[in-house]
Amino acid sequence: MSDIKVFSGSVHREFAEEICRHLKISLSEVILKKFHDSETYVKYLEKVRGEDVFIIQPTSRPVNESLMELLIMIDALKRSSVNRINIVVPYYGYAR
Template identity: 45%
Template sequence: MPHQPDPKLIAGNSNKPLAMGVARRMAMHRGVKSGLVEARVERFNDAEIFVEVFENVRGEDMFIIQSTSNPANDNLMELLIMTDALRRSSAARITAVIPYFG
C-alpha cells in the first residue's frame, strides 16, 4: 500500500483560531508534523484580495478552512482566490472545509 502523504491546512481570514485548533488536533491525534501552510491573504487598497502561498504545495493534499459567515461575499471570494492560488501552485487535491457559524 503506498504511503499516504500528510494533509496540509491553509486558513483564510474568517476564522484563523479554528484553523490553528484543527492543526493542533491533527498533530495530537494523527501525528501530522506540519501545522498551517504559511500564506498571506490580504487586500489591496481597492479591496481586491491577494493570496500568496510561501510553501511548496506541489502534489500535496490541501484543506482550506474558511467560513462564509459575515461578510459572506468577501469570505467566499477569499476562499475562491485561495483555491485558485493552490491550483496554480500544483496542489494534487484541494478540499474546502466551510464551517457554518450562523
C-alpha cells in the same frame, strides 16, 4: 498526517489552529491581504505543488468577502498544481 497542508482563510483562524492541534500538525502559512482597490491577494508561503491541501474558511460575515477570498485561495492552489484541494466550510453563507 504530516503529508497534508492545512491553510486558513482570514475568517476564524482560531478554528483552523484548533483542528491542526488536534491533528498534531502545523497550520501552513499563507499571506492574505487586500490591494488598494480592495481585491484579494493570496500567496502561499510553503511548497504546495503535488500536495493534498485543506482550506478551512467559513463564509460568515462579511459573507461576500469571505466567499470571494475562499474562491481566490482555491484558484491560487489550482495554478500551483496541487494534487487535491479539500475545502472545510463550517458555515456556508447563501445555503438557504
